[in-house]
Amino acid sequence: MPGFITDPADIPTYLLAGGRSSRMGTNKAFALLGGERLLTRIAARIGQQQKMPAALNADADWPDAIGLRLVPDTIPGKLGPLAGVLTAIRDATVKHPHASHIATVPIDSPFFPIDLVARLAQAIAGRDEIVIAASLGRDHPVFGLWPMTIADDLETWILTNGKRRARDFLLRHMVRTVDFATIQTPIEPLDPFFNINTPDDLIAAERWLAALEQTS
């Protein structure tokens, strides 16, 4: 199927960092992996794919946005990742009025595919479609392309749906998923969407990083 978007590298991209990091205990965007902050690592990885620098969706009093444009949630209260998606769409409506979609990437998954946005964009066949990433039979809705047209429905859903599970929201729309393969390492195959939620995950991520460095 031909891609709907002519140049995926033009899709405005937003780093989701508006969570509580409650399982980590400290702001995980600033946790060090291989001596580098997660936020810096993720921004560099998305910078390899996209022409424009990503914007940072995070709290208004964020201590160090590393030069990225800071975009706080439009609805306060830490209502979950989809509040970040809504914020990104509202922002792009003003800043990038010609875009049909925006891309979101969380700041806690350092090994996400370097062709993520291009592959997601290839799957889009219409202006109103959502595309999300998947691996090992699981969906990862924080890695997605979101059409501008869903903004009002998403806002109503966030404000009225008690559980705010991303999976439930997706049922309301045309959604495509793109499956990504595991990454071969000397230890075992790595899920490219491995995400760091706890201090133990951070230790595991250091092991994965070392394994990946052995293969490169």
Ligand SMILES: Nc1nc2c(ncn2[C@@H]2O[C@H](COP(=O)(O)OP(=O)(O)OP(=O)(O)O)[C@@H](O)[C@H]2O)c(=O)[nH]1
């Ligand atoms: N903008 C925004 N992003 C969020 C919100 N909640 C979670 N996220 C982001 O969504 C991504 C996935 O969320 P989690 O892995 O659960 O991260 P978290 O919510 O910070 O961590 P926990 O408190 O341990 O669940 C992370 O990049 C978070 O920063 C929110 O209310 N608003």
Ligand SMILES: [Mg+2]
């Ligand atoms: Mg996570």
